[in-house]
Amino acid sequence: MVRWNCWRPRCYGTDAQLATDYTHRAPLSDRPRHYTLGVESARLEQPTGLAMSHHRSTRRPRSTRTTNVLTPDQISTRVLAQEARDSAELITAQNRVLELVARGVPLHHTLDVLLREIEAHTPGTLSSILLLDPDGIHVRHGAAPSLPDSYVRAIDGEAIGPRAGSCGTAAYRGEPVIVEDIATDPLWASYREVALAHDLHACWSTPIFDGDHRVLGTFALYFRVPARPTPRHYRVIGATTNTAAIAIVTSRESEESARREAQFVEAERIAQLGSYDWDVRSNVVRRSEELCRIFGLQPEAFPATFEAYLDRVHPADRARTQHIIETAVRNGTPFEFEERIVRPDGSVRHLRSLGKWVVTEAGERMKLVGVCQDVTDRKRVEEQLQRSEELRVRNEELKSFAYMVSHDLKAPLRSISGYARELERQHRAQLDERAAYCVDAIVGATQNLDRLIEDLLQYSRLDAEMPTDTDVDVAALVEELLADHRAEIAAHGTQVAVDLAVSRLRTWRRGLRQILTNLIDNAVKFSQGSQPPRVRISSEQAADGIRILVADNGIGFDIAHRERIFGLFNRLVGREQFDGTGAGLAIVRKVAERMGARVSADSVAGAGATFTIDLPMAGLGTHA
Helix, strand or coil: CCCHHHHHHHECCCHHHHHHHHHHHCCCCCCCEEEEEEEECCCCCCCCCCCEEEEEEEECCHHHCCCCCCCHHHHHHHHHHHHHHHHHHHHHHHHHHHHHHHHCCCHHHHHHHHHHHHHHHCCCCEEEEEEECCCCCEEEEEECCCCCHHHHHHHCCCECCCCCHHHHHHHHHCCCEEECCCCCCHHHCCCHHHHHHCCCCEEEEEEEECCCCCEEEEEEEEECCCCCCCHHHHHHHHHHHHHHHHHHHHHHHHHHHHHHHHHHHHHHHHHCEEEEEEECCCCEEEECHHHHHHCCCCHHHCCCCHHHHHHHECHHHHHHHHHHHHHHHHHCCCEEEEEEEECCCCCEEEEEEEEEEEECCCCCEEEEEEEEEECHHHHHHHHHHHHHHHHHHHHHHHHHHHHHHHHHHHHHHHHHHHHHHHHHHHCHHHCCHHHHHHHHHHHHHHHHHHHHHHHHHHHHHHHHCCCCEEEEEHHHHHHHHHHHCHHHHHHHCCEEEEEECCCEEEEEHHHHHHHHHHHHHHHHHHCCCCCCCEEEEEEEEECCEEEEEEEECCCCCCHHHCCHHHCCCCCCCCCCCCCCCCCHHHHHHHHHHHCCCEEEEEECCCCCEEEEEEEECCCCCCEC
C-alpha cells in the first residue's frame, strides 16, 4: 500500500501537486515518465537546515519496472523513521531543559541551554528568545547564543508594533510571523540595515504564550540565506515555544513567590510579628525568622519543640501559658492571650500570642498555626499614657486647687490691704513709730502676696490657652516692652542695645510677649548694681530655627543652678535684695514648651547672665 499522505506534505511548493499528478493521476504506458521531487532531507546538511533529496522515479509497465528505484512506501518509511528520531531528540532536549527549570536555575541560563539544544538539532540556524516587558510594549534580550552581540544590543529594548521586524510584529499580533527574505519584506524596513549588516537574511518568529494566552515573549529562528520553514521546523518551533513558556512562567512564579515572601518577612519585621506552625503529633515547630528574632535567638539555636518555647516564657507566666495551650490542644480550640518572655540577654518582652487549628476536610486536626506579636513598645506607650493621664488629672486638680486658693485668698487679702491703707491715710499722725512700721509692713506684705497669687493664677492658666501663630513684628514688640521700663531704665542709667537680625517671624505673639516681658524684667532688675548697667536684646538665624537672646551684666548666678532657676518659686536671692515671687522663669519655660521652643540660661556669678530662646523653624514664616 502506498502511504502517499505521509510524505506528500514534505515536498516543496508546487512539487507536491506535481508528485500527486504523476503518482496518482498519470496513466500507465510504455513510455517512461521521469520526475524529480524536492523532499525534506533526513540529514539536514544545507545551511538553512533544508536539503533537496532528489528521487528519480520511473514509471514503466509492471513487467519491466526496475528494482533500484525508491517506492513511495520506502520514502514514507524513511520519513517516518526520521520523524521518530527527531521527536526523540526533541523530547530529550526538552527533558534536559525542564530539569534545569525544576532545579531553579536562573531563567537566562535555562533559555540559553534550550536554544543551544535547538541549534544543535537544526544546524545552520541562529535562535533567539526575547521577553516582553511588564509594560507590554518593549522586548528585552532573553537568550541568543549564536547571534552577534552587537545585533542583540541593537534590538534589545525595542518596542513591538505592526511593522517591528519579525519578533516585534509577532508579539504585537500574537501570531507567528514568517519572513523568508529580510531584504525585501516591508516588516523589516526599520531593522533591515542592521540585520543585513550582520548577514541575517531570514527570520521566523513565533509568540510564546502563558496558560491564559498572554504573550510572554517570542522565539525566533534566523538564517544566513533566504529560507522558508518546513513541517519539521514547525515541530521544532512548537516544542521550543512550549518549553520556553514553562521556563518563563515558572521563573516568574518563583520571582513573584520570592517577592511575596520578602514582603511577608518585611511586614513581619515592621509589625514585629512572628509566625509559627506546630505539628503536635511529632512536636516539631517551624518558626519564622522574625519570631526567632523576637525571642532573641538565631533559628539554629532555637530547638524546634514546644518545650523550647515554654522555657523562654517568663517564670511568672509559664504555668498560665502552658495551661492555655494544653487546653487548646485538648479541646481543639483557638486561643489568644498576652504573655512575657525572657530573652537570653535577660531582657523581658511582652507578646500577644494567637493560635488556631488547621483541619482536614474530615475535620481531623493537622497542625496548630499562629503568630506572636511583640507588643513591648505598645505596652510601654500604654503605661506612659496611663501615667500621663494620671499626671493630667493631678495637674487639673492642682490648677483647680490653685485657682480656688487664689480666689479665696484674694478677698481677705483685699480687706487686710484696705484696712492697712486706711490706717496709713487717716490715722498716721496718731500712730507711734512702731505702729507705723507695722502698717507699712502689712501693706508691703499684702502687695507681695497679691503678686504671688497673680503669678500662680497665670501659671495655672497656661495649659488652658491654645497657642495661635500670627505674624509678629519682634522689633515693635521689644520697643513696646522697653517703653514700659523707660522710667526704671532712665533712673539707673541702663544702657540698652537692640540688635535684631531677624525682626519679623510667625509665632504665638502672646507667648513670645510673656517670655520677653519676664526676661527683660529680670535683666533690668538684676543689672541695676552694675556700673553702668547693660542689657542687650538680639536675634539671629539658627540652623534649625530662630534664636532670641536677652543678656545683662548683672549679678548672674552659679551655673550649677542653671536648671533650678526655672523651677516654680525657686529664688537664688532674697526678697530683701530684689523684689519678685520666683515664678517668672518657670512661666518662661512653660510658655516656651507650649510654643515648641527651648529656653536655656548661661551665666558666670557676678558677671551677668544670658537667656536664649530657640524657636523651631516649623511653623515660622521668617524674614529680616
